[in-house]
Amino acid sequence: MPTPLESLADSAEYQGGVWMLVEIDLGRIRPKSVRINISLPETMVRRIDSHAKAGHMSRSAFLAQAAREAIERAGRKP
Template identity: 55%
Template sequence: MLYPLYVWKDKDSAYGARFPDLPGVFTAADELNDLPAMAQEAAETMYEGEAHIPEASSIEKWRDMADYAGGFWMLVNIDRSKINTKPVRLNISLPENLLRDIDAFAKSHQLTRSGFLAQAALKAMAQ
């Protein structure tokens, strides 16, 4: 998901950056090209174990605010699937033979049923 990232650079310092949509997520990098990776890492750290990650807004929502004067904006793709959020219990129904096959496959790959289903869902959505 593309999030607006506000970037600034003071003389003799690294680039600083923050996400208005992700309160508390700040990052820095010596090279501008390194900011997207550093931003992903900062978002993962800040929201690890949280149940909700705020949605992205547009740059237009923020650009005229005084807090964001003197810098510039970037759109940064934050891969929300890499953020380990709080697990949620759910109840689903599957054919018995499919569930048996899932459990056997998961066990043979040292996974839990939930871990396997989560990986399968992420893989399917990435295609």
Template identity: 50%
Template sequence: MLYPVYVHKDQDSAYGLTFPDFDGCFSAADDMQDIARMAQEAVEVYFDGEDLELPEPSSPEQWIGDDRFEGGYWLLVDIDTSKINSKSVRINISMPEALVKRIDAVAKKQHLSRSAFLAKSAEMALH
């Protein structure tokens, strides 16, 4: 499905990606050719383990005049919704307390829950 992604870039920054249809979902891409891949990954992580309904895509025209979306541009990105799994499965794992603290610190910096961080890390390791 084609979802609008607001792209903004300062001179010395990566391309910032904001998804108005997924409140609080955002990402960044160092190069333009990475925008679609990073958008897909961000949406997958956003829904991972959450009990959220997938919204119908809005259109960029709906967001005209919204102060949050000024100074950048819109892209329509094809999000493969078949890769979105909002049903979580509870697991119980054990690991050293120091490692859990390090995981929590990095997850917080990335604005992720511990579960989302671990799922994202596992996905990256499995690729």
């Protein structure tokens, strides 16, 4: 279990510091990648590759970003 903030704030070791609580979206931290096998029309793959290259991204990174944005637009967090 994490140490309660009150215990740390009262410690002489941490006097004079600034305390912040930060919410972290764990979905944005790079979890273990999982290999998948999908089939797409050849022209779609070419378009994906073109956009990925223009954005200095891999095909996988482009597809992950596109999926994340679509999910967020739909109002759901990944």
